[in-house]
Amino acid sequence: MGYAAENIRNIALLGHGSNGKTSLAESMLFVSGATDRQGRVVDGNTVSDFDAEEIRRQISISAAAVYAEYNKHKINIIDTPGYFDFVGEVFEALRVADSAVIVVAAKEGLNVGAEKSWKYVNDRNLPRSIYISKTDEEHSDFDATFDALRAKFGPSVCALTLPVKENGKVTGIIDVITKKAYRTEKGKRIEIDVPADEVDRLEELYTELAETAAGTSEELMEKYFETMTLSPDEIYGALGTGIADCEICPVFCGSAISGLGTEVLLDAIVNLFPAPKEQGEPVNPDGPTKAIVFKTISDQFGKFSLFKVVSGKVTPDMTLTNPRSGAQEKMGHVYLMQGKKNIEVDEISCGDIGAVAKLTDTRTGDTLADPKAAEELPGIEFNRTCYSVAIATKVKGQEDKLAQALARVNEEDRTFTVAINPETHQTVLSGAGDIQIDVIVAKVKNKFGVEVELSPARVPYREKIRKTYDAHGRHKKQTGGHGQFADVKIRFEPQMEQEDMIFEEEVFGGSVPKNFFPAVEKGLRESCVKGVLAGYPMVYLKAVLYDGDFHPVDSSEMAFKTAAALAYKELVNASPVILEPIGSLKVTVPDTYTGDIMSDLSKRRGTPMGMSVDKDGMQVIEAEVPMGEMGSYAIDLKSMTQSRGSFELDFIRYDETPAATQQKIIEEAKKLEEE
DSSP states (O other), X not given: OXXXXXXXXXXXXXXSTTSSHHHHHHHHHHHHTSOSSOOOGGGTOOSSOOSHHHHHHTSOOSOXXXXXXXXXXXXXXXXXXXXXXXXXXXXXXXXXOSEEEEEEETTTOSOHHHXXXXXXXXXXXXXXEEEEEOTTSTTOOHHXXXXXXXXXXXXXXXXXXXXXXXXXXXXXXXXXXXXXXXXXXXXXXXXXXXXXXXXXXXXXXXXXXXXXXXXXXXXXXXXXXXHSOOOHHHHHHHHHHHHHTTSOEEEEEXXXXXXXXXXXXXXXXXXXXXXXXXXXXXXXXXSOXXXXXXXXXXXXXXXXXEEXXXXXXXXXXXXXXXXXXXXXXXXXXXXXXXXXXXXEESOBXXXXXEEEEOOSSOOTTOEEEOGGGOOOOOOOOOOOOOXXXXXXXXXXXXXXXXXXXXXXXXXHOTTOEEEEOTTTOXXXXXXXXXXXXXXXXXXXXXXXXXXXXEEEOOOXXXXXXXXXXXXEEEEEEOOSSSOEEEEEEEEEEEOOSOSSOEEEEOOOTTXXXXXXXXHHHHHHHHHHTSOSSSSOOBOSEEEEEEEEEOOTTTOOHHHHHHXXXXXXXXXXXXXXXXXXXXXXXXXXXXXXXXXXXXXXXXXXXXXXXXXXXXXXXXXXXXXXXXXXGOTTHHHHHHHHHTTOOEEEEEEEEEEEOOXXXXXXXXXHHHHHHHO
C-alpha cells in the first residue's frame, strides 16, 4: 500500500451542487477497481456520501476522502460539497489538495459554483482542470459549456476531450492529443473510429492545444513555428508543466454514470497532474515527520483526524507534538480512509493522506510534528459566520447535553460558533446560512438525542435618557417591630463619557448619612440592568444624590436600595429613548447586482458610505445599517445575487432609534415578557 511521493496524486473535486462530483468520484473508484460496484447518489450507496444527513438529503455535506489505485499510482480524491453553506469543507480539502477538478454539468453550463471554485483555486495558486459532466443527458451542450468557460476564464482553458454524438446522443469521447475515439462497455473503454463530422472540430481543438503547449517554453515555440506540429509526448510534457504552473487548465468530459471519459481523466491525473507539494514546494520524504490535520470526523463514538504527511512518514504508536496546544499525541493505529471505511496500515508515507483516532488535543488545521522539529504549518482560514439564530432545548434540563452535542459537532465543523448572549440570555448559533444550521440541528438530534427549537436571535438594544430630571424615591413601610424608611432625591442627567452609570453625591447637612451612599448606588446599578421603556440596559446615565431623609431606627441599607429603585422608575419622565446597534456593512457583489443591493439597503434603513472595485472586479459597497434589520441578510443576499454576493458586518456604535421602530421594539419586549 505504500507509494513514493512522486506516485501520489491528491485532487479535490469542486463545483456547484448536483453537478456530479460525487458520481465522478464513484466512477473513478469503480473504473480503477477500488470498488466492485458503482453506487448512485439517488440510491444512497456512494462511498463518499455516507453520513445519514447526506443520504437523506441526497447532497454532500462534508468533504470525504477516498482513494483509487491506478497505473501504479495512488490517487487521493476529496469529494467536497457544492452548497455554499458548506464552503468550509472546500477550504479543508484545498489545504491538502495538490490540484483541483472543477465539475460543471453540460446541461447547466457555466454557473456560480464554477466561478467560485475558480476563485478558490486562483486565490491559492492551485493547479486546476475542468470536467464537463453529464454529457449524455438530454439538452446537454458540451460546445456551449466549453465556449462559456473559455470566455469567462481565458485561453488557458483548453479541451483535451471531445464528445462523440450519434443521432443527437453522446455515445463516446475523443482524446484530442492522441486523436483517438472511445466508447464505454461495462466500465471499460473500447476504441472506435473518429466520426467524419468531428474531424474538423478535432483538428481545430488540437491546433489550439498544440499552440497552448508550445507557449510553455521557447524551445517548443520555436519547433512549433518551424514544423507546425508537436508529438504527443511533447504535448504531454508541456501540459504537465503548464498545469503545474497554473498556465493551462485542461478540460475533460464524459458521463460518470456510464464511465465514459473516466479512464481518460484518470490517465491525465497520473500523467499530467503534479505530485504532492506543501506551500508550493515538493514534500520531503527524508525530513522529520510533519503532517497537517485538515479534517475531523466526530460522532457519539469518538473522532478520526484526517491528515496529509508533508515530511517524513507517520507510523503506528509514534508520538508527535502539536505546536499549537503543546500536546504530545500518541498516534496509535493509522488508517487509510475509503469514505466511512478505515483500513489499518503500517505507515502513511510522505505526500499521502491518512487518519488516526482518539487524538486528545488536536483539531482541524493543527500540525503534528516530530518533537525535535515541532514547527507549525499554516492552518486553514474559514469565512466569518454571517447568519445567527437562537437555539434552545425542547425539553428543560437538557442544556448541558445540548452544549456537549454542539461541542462534538463543532469538532467536525469549525465554521460555526456557539455563544451565550449575557444580555438576551439566549444561546446563539452562528454559521454560514440556514441549510448549515438545519444540518447541525439534525445531527444534534440524530447523533446525540437532543431535540431543539430555533428562534430569531434577539438584538441587544440599549436605553438612555435625553434630558435632566429630578426624581424622588421614598420607601416607608411599617411592620411589627422596626419599620423601613428611606428618602432620596436624585438628579439624573444624560452623559456620554462612559456606558456605565456615573454616581456622585452632593448631600449637605447629613440629610442622608454617608454609610447609606453605597446602598443608593447599588440600588441604582441593579435597576440600570433593565431600562424603563422595554427592559434593555440603561446606559450613559449620571445619577447625583443631592438630598433625602432618614430615620435613626428604621433606616437601613435595604430601605435606601429600595428608595433608589423607586426614584429610578421616574426616568420615564426624562425623555428616554431606545438605542439600536449600528453595523459597518461591506457587501461584495458583481456589478450587475449593485442597484438591487442599494435598493434593499434603503429598505433596511441603511446609509451608503462609499463604493470601490476589488482585485476580482467585484463591486464593494460600504454602508452603515441597523443590525436589527440584518437578521435574514445572509439568506436574502444569496437570493438577490444567485449566491454570488458576500458580506461582512461589524458593530460600530449605538444610535437612537426612530419613533416608529422604537414603538415596535417596545411592543415586542412586552410580548416576550408576557410569554
